[in-house]
Amino acid sequence: NAGVTQTPKFQVLKTGQSMTLQCAQDMNHNSMYWYRQDPGMGLRLIYYSASEGTTDKGEVPNGYNVSRLNKREFSLRLESAAPSQTSVYFCASSEAPSGFYEQYFGPGTRLTVT
């Protein structure tokens, strides 16, 4: 099992450019999440998908959109990148949204916006 995979690993964008971060999990999990982590900080939830076909905003959703493409894949889109979106982005999954289940995290995408 690969677990949670993310592409790309690194990306540099210019202000105003758009891009999509991809995430896939092979654990047959129902719930998936996108977080961002700024230097020296903890993770902040951007969006999550409790189950296929549903998405909900987290703590910091502004400037982002998400798509739950199918049960395996959950993508994060930046329509018009800003320097404030420079961060490390982590995708995670869990069997269900209930607190009974732990989250599994991907390796992260390091994004720099100049």
Add this chain to the structure above:
Amino acid sequence: DAKTTQPNSMESNEEEPVHLPCNHSTISGTDYIHWYRQLPSQGPEYVIHGLTSNVNNRMASLAIAEDRKSSTLILHRATLRDAAVYYCILRGDMRFGAGTRLTVKP
């Protein structure tokens, strides 16, 4: 802000036990307490979680106060590979604070 409070940093000697505290005074009755750790340049890794009773697994033990307003992650014998940032979160909240940076000295 995260609903949990942890010390910014702690130090331990190798092969000694480590007790990492977490306060969560506003915890609700249905909130599970989760612990994750993050090694440098990696994604967070699940460590342990619990609701009311103390929990043990191969990585650590979790001691939960009777009133559930605090918990303690216990690493029984710290190794150099345990040096990481440890996060205590309430799973229903899904907010990570800055965590506790654990340094393990040989």
